[in-house]
Amino acid sequence: MSSLLRIIAQRLLLGVLTLFIVSIIIFTAVNMLPGDFAQAILGQSATDEAVAAIRRDLGLDQPPITRYWVWLTDTLSGDLGTSFAQANFASFTGSETGGGTTVMAQIAPRFENTLFLAGVTALIAVPFAVGLGILAALFRNSAFDKGSNMFALTSISSPEFFVAYILILFLAVLNPILPSLSNIYEGMGFGERLQKTLLPALTLTLVVTAHMMRMTRAAIISLLASPYIEMARLKGMKPMRVIVHHALPNALAPIINVVALNLAYLITGVVVVEVVFVYPGIGQLFVDSVKIRDIPVVQACCLIFAAAYILLNLMADILSILSNPRLRHPK
Amino acid sequence: MSVLVWIAAILAALLAGGWAFRFAGQTATGNKPYFRDMPFAVAFGYVAAAAAILGGLWLWFQPGAVFFRWAVQGFVISAIAAFIFRLAGRHVGTEGTRKMFRQMPLTAAFGILVILIYAVLAIFAGVIAPYEQAQVFTGVNILPGGDPATGGDPAHPLGTDQIGRDLLTRLIYGAQNTVGIAFVTTCLAFLLGGTFGFLAAVIGGWLDNVLSRMVDVLMAIPSLIFALLLMTIASAWAGSQQWLLTIYMILIIAVIDSTRVFRLARAVGQNIVVMDYIEAAKLRGEGMSYLIFKEVLPNATAPLLAEFGLRFCFVFLTIAALSFLGVGIQPPLADWGTMVRDLAQFINFAQFSPLAAALPLMAAGAIALLTVAVNFVVDWMLHRSSGLKD
Numbered sequence: 001m002s003s004l005l006r007i008i009a010q011r012l013l014l015g016v017l018t019l020f021i022v023s024i025i026i027f028t029a030v031n032m033l034p035g036d037f038a039q040a041i042l043g044q045s046a047t048d049e050a051v052a053a054i055r056r057d058l059g060l061d062q063p064p065i066t067r068y069w070v071w072l073t074d075t076l077s078g079d080l081g082t083s084f085a086q087a088n089f090a091s092f093t094g095s096e097t098g099g100g101t102t103v104m105a106q107i108a109p110r111f112e113n114t115l116f117l118a119g120v121t122a123l124i125a126v127p128f129a130v131g132l133g134i135l136a137a138l139f140r141n142s143a144f145d146k147g148s149n150m151f152a153l154t155s156i157s158s159p160e161f162f163v164a165y166i167l168i169l170f171l172a173v174l175n176p177i178l179p180s181l182s183n184i185y186e187g188m189g190f191g192e193r194l195q196k197t198l199l200p201a202l203t204l205t206l207v208v209t210a211h212m213m214r215m216t217r218a219a220i221i222s223l224l225a226s227p228y229i230e231m232a233r234l235k236g237m238k239p240m241r242v243i244v245h246h247a248l249p250n251a252l253a254p255i256i257n258v259v260a261l262n263l264a265y266l267i268t269g270v271v272v273v274e275v276v277f278v279y280p281g282i283g284q285l286f287v288d289s290v291k292i293r294d295i296p297v298v299q300a301c302c303l304i305f306a307a308a309y310i311l312l313n314l315m316a317d318i319l320s321i322l323s324n325p326r327l328r329h330p331k
Numbered sequence: 332m333s334v335l336v337w338i339a340a341i342l343a344a345l346l347a348g349g350w351a352f353r354f355a356g357q358t359a360t361g362n363k364p365y366f367r368d369m370p371f372a373v374a375f376g377y378v379a380a381a382a383a384i385l386g387g388l389w390l391w392f393q394p395g396a397v398f399f400r401w402a403v404q405g406f407v408i409s410a411i412a413a414f415i416f417r418l419a420g421r422h423v424g425t426e427g428t429r430k431m432f433r434q435m436p437l438t439a440a441f442g443i444l445v446i447l448i449y450a451v452l453a454i455f456a457g458v459i460a461p462y463e464q465a466q467v468f469t470g471v472n473i474l475p476g477g478d479p480a481t482g483g484d485p486a487h488p489l490g491t492d493q494i495g496r497d498l499l500t501r502l503i504y505g506a507q508n509t510v511g512i513a514f515v516t517t518c519l520a521f522l523l524g525g526t527f528g529f530l531a532a533v534i535g536g537w538l539d540n541v542l543s544r545m546v547d548v549l550m551a552i553p554s555l556i557f558a559l560l561l562m563t564i565a566s567a568w569a570g571s572q573q574w575l576l577t578i579y580m581i582l583i584i585a586v587i588d589s590t591r592v593f594r595l596a597r598a599v600g601q602n603i604v605v606m607d608y609i610e611a612a613k614l615r616g617e618g619m620s621y622l623i624f625k626e627v628l629p630n631a632t633a634p635l636l637a638e639f640g641l642r643f644c645f646v647f648l649t650i651a652a653l654s655f656l657g658v659g660i661q662p663p664l665a666d667w668g669t670m671v672r673d674l675a676q677f678i679n680f681a682q683f684s685p686l687a688a689a690l691p692l693m694a695a696g697a698i699a700l701l702t703v704a705v706n707f708v709v710d711w712m713l714h715r716s717s718g719l720k721d
Contacts, residue, residue, distance in 0.1 A: 018551045025548065032564055135372075144376055150438065153710060157702035159648050161655050161671055162695035165678055169398070169688055173681040177334050180679075239370070268555040272652050276675075286556070287656050290563045298563055305556045313551075 008318055015314045022306045023075075027068050030299055075303065103300045107282060111304065113184055114274070114281035117204070118266050120197050125205040126212070126259055133216025133255075138243055140221060152210035160269055164203045164276040171199060182279040200277045207269050208262040215258035219251035253320040260316030264309050345382060349375035397685040413441035435711065442707035449506055449701055456507040462497045464504040464665040471495040474686040475693070490690065492673060498690070501665035502697060508664045509654075510701065513647040516581045517588070520646065521639060524589035528596025529623045529631075532604055543597070546590045554587050555649060561587075562658045573661035580650070580659060588646055595638050599631045606630075633716040640709035644702045651698050670694035 062070070136145045155163065172180035182196045220243060223229060232242045271283035278284070282301055289297035353374040356366035390396045391403065417440035420432030432440070452459060462468075468491055475490040475498070484490075489499040531539040549557075565579035603609065604627065612626050653659030654668025662669065674691040681688035 018548060021548045022551050025552070026560065029560060029564060139372070139376070142376075143380070153706050154699075154703050157644055157648075157706040158699040159651050159655075159668075159695065159702070161652075162692075162699045165671075165675065165691060165695060169678055169681055169692070173679055173688070174395070174398070240372075264553070268553045271555060271559070272655065275656060286559065287658075290559050290656075290658060293563055293567060295563075298560060302552070302556055302560050306552045309553045310551050 004321075007321060011314055011317050015310050019307055019310055022310070023072060023303060024068070026299055026302050026306070027071060030295055031064055031067075071299075075300075103296050106285065106297065107300060107304070109186065110280055110282045110285050113279065114270060114283065116193070117197055117200055117274075117279060117281060118263070118270065120194065120201040121204040121208070121266060122263055124201060125208050125262075128205065129209040129212035130216050130255065130259075132209070133213040134220065134243060134248070136213065136217040137220035137224075137247075138239055140217075145217075148213065152214055155206045156210035158207075160203065160207055160272040161276050163206050164200075164273055167199060167203055167206075168276075171202075180277070182277045184280055197279075200273045200279050203273050203276075204266055204269055208265060211265075212255075212258055212262050216251070216255050219254040220247045223247045223250055252323045256319045256323055257316045260312050260319065264312040264316075267305055267308050267312075345379050346375060348378040348382070352378050398688075409441060410437065413437050413444055416440050416444045434715075438707040439711035442704040442711070445700060445704035446708065449510060449704075452503055452506040453510050454507075456503050460500040460503040462500040464496075464500055465663050466496065466500070468495040468497065474684060475689055476686050489693065490686075492670070492690075496665075498670075498693070501670060502667075502693065504665040505667040505670065505694065505697065508660060509650065509667050509698075510647070512577065512581060512660065513643060513650050516585050516650070517639065517643045517646045519581065519585035520588040520592055520642060521635075523585060524592025524594075525596045525635065527589075528593040529600045529627055530619075531593070531597045532600025533619065533622055533627065535604075539597070542593070546593050549587070549590045550594075554645075555652060557587055558583055558649060558653060559656070559658065562653065566658065573663070576661055577664070580653065584646055584649055588642060588649075591645075592638065592642060595634065596631070599634050600627055603627050603630050633712075637709050637713050637716070640705050640712070644705050647698070647702060667694040667698050671698075 132148060136148050139145055168180045171178050178199045179196055180199065182200055184193055184196055188196075224247060229242060229246055232246045233239075237246075270281060271287060273279070274281045274283040275287055282304065285297065286301040286305075288294075289301065349371060353366060353369055353371065356369070356374075357363075360366055387399075387403070390399050393399075414437060417432055417435060417437065420435075420440070421429055423429075424432075468487070470484055470487070470491055471493055473484045473487050473490040475488065478485075487497050487499065489497075489502065491497055492501070527542055531542045561583045562576075562580060565583060566576055569575040569579060609622065609626055612622055617626075650659055651668035651671075654666050655672050657669075657672065659668055660666040671691050671694045674694070677687045677690045678692075
């Protein structure tokens with residue numbers, strides 16, 4: 001057990017280190033912007049005093065390493081800075097602290113919405129994909145298997161917005177079952193919120209299901225030639241029982257891995273889908289900030305996406321170690 | 332909620348039908364082994380398939396189900412086209428290609444046919460397209476179909492967009508721009524990733540370590556997010572020069588995707604460099620470029636080629652997504668992702684005119700069709716090269 005804890009601690013440390021380096025990359029990338037933000041905010045006709053004032057206000061007159069340190073420590077203490085779109089006005093009104101919204105206040109509710117969307121998607125997609133994969137392995141090489149394989153290939157290779165618009169067309173416009181706009185606001189009832197989240201969640205489900213399903217099928221089929229499966233079959237066990245009781249536990253490691261990877265993929269997919277459905281999540285905020293070059297928000301969103309991505313990959317790693325006794329006791 | 336009730340009712344009916352079907356089969360055939368040993372799921376499958384066919388037939392004759400009819404027609408036509416293409420391939424060409432076509436599944440034939448059509452469109456866009464890509468006409472929002480009775484115009488068979496540009500022209504030029512840019516980006520990513528991957532595999536040691544750690548860190552950031560971040564910066568660098576932004580986008584996506592290529596090239600290369608013939612070449616005193624190009628590369632072609640197809644799909648989808656979000660290929664150039672975004676609101680008019688809803692779906696479908704085609708071909712290639720028979 002202690003070796004297990006050590007492995008987990010090692011992976012965690014590695015994850016934190018990666019996140020640290022990623023934060024450096026993000027910071028460096030943002031600082032490669034030509035000129036500086038103060039100039040960008042005020043435009044060509046700004047007076048030197050105004051530029052200098054904003055620069056001081058935002059701490060842009062410090063050297064890069066100091067700024068990185070300040071940004072990092074602030075981020076760790078939960079302060080993600082002030083959105084430029086708002087900071088802009090603060091310096092004109094003259095208030096020292098800046099009356100604008102902090103990035104944290106902008107991100108927090110949206111982050112929760114995105115987590116809700118990802119959660120609903122995972123709840124639908126994972127059982128659906130694994131179940132479909134098991135069925136495809138059970139009836140391998142049948143019409144069902146070939147059909148689901150073709151469906152998987154098609155949905156894996158369609159862009160998210162294509163899937164989204166097809167679903168909108170059939171489930172929202174032609175047969176008004178679900179709303180096509182996910183205008184979620186605070187204090188909404190759970191049922192209504194779920195209903196408005198369902199269409200984006202279904203889109204994401206279609207996008208991620210294919211990969212998980214194919215991996216589940218492949219992982220189970222690769223085990224079916226093993227002697228112990230042969231034995232179970234010769235005992236006269238039913239095919240379904242052979243697969244669920246004997247093949248599935250051993251195929252769990254690759255399946256968990258691919259599930260976690262696809263949940264990590266959700267983070268990327270969420271951006272496009274949120275824009276299509278006008279879902280007030282972090283992805284939409286990110287795209288909007290990219291368009292108006294609101295650097296602190298872009299930085300913070302990027303860091304959150306990267307952290308979630310690293311965390312999910314880490315979880316995949318740890319869970320696949322836990323599910324496999326051979327990895328749990330390395331020689 | 333009534334929808335859920337309906338789904339549950341249909342499911343229950345199908346389950347009961349499956350049981351009844353098996354029971355009827357058992358009594359009618361006097362308990363023949365086929366029906367006696369039939370698992371319930373198989374019986375359910377038969378009944379569900381029969382129900383799906385009947386439901387499809389019923390839907391076909393519904394007046395409102397225009398999209399369903401289009402989808403079925405498209406499916407049948409593409410299946411027939413793929414079949415004829417495969418038949419032609421079996422009788423025309425050299426012995427090698429004929430043999431290849433004989434072993435080909437229909438999906439792969441369809442994929443190759445689609446890729447060929449796209450390639451022709453992309454290369455000869457200027458000749459095929461009826462107008463210029465940025466040419467503006469007086470008729471705006473003309474619907475596709477070319478029939479004046481349904482809001483079309485014979486001069487614009489696929490209609491025009493909201494500022495009056497011919498959509499057929501823009502779709503064809505989109506093949507040139509979107510596919511062309513994606514192809515260039517993929518080639519660049521392969522040049523970068525492949526070179527460094529093979530170098531890391533052949534030289535090993537500290538170079539391998541440094542490159543691998545760098546790639547690990549770059550891969551820790553989700554690629555679309557990283558691309559969006561860098562595009563923010565690139566758009567500031569490019570300023571008002573839009574063509575410069577496209578160049579930056581190509582470079583950014585090429586670098587991001589080259590990390591994935593690096594991984595594969597390194598893994599494949601490492602399996603090859605431990606072979607005896609590499610040892611022999613090294614002992615002969617061959618140089619690094621000879622080792623990489625004459626010994627490693629020819630033996631790594633099959634996995635790299637399959638990866639090229641998949642990578643192309645990813646790059647293509649990333650570019651389409653960036654353009655859809657408004658930070659990719661910029662306006663004067665015709666591009667499918669931008670077209671989807673510009674025409675998206677027409678989908679809400681589907682109930683009044685299915686032709687209006689088809690506007691955004693044409694461009695999105697063009698993207699999906701190509702990626703599906705490439706995936707079909709890659710799937711077949713992987714299946715063939717691995718000798719997998721399941």
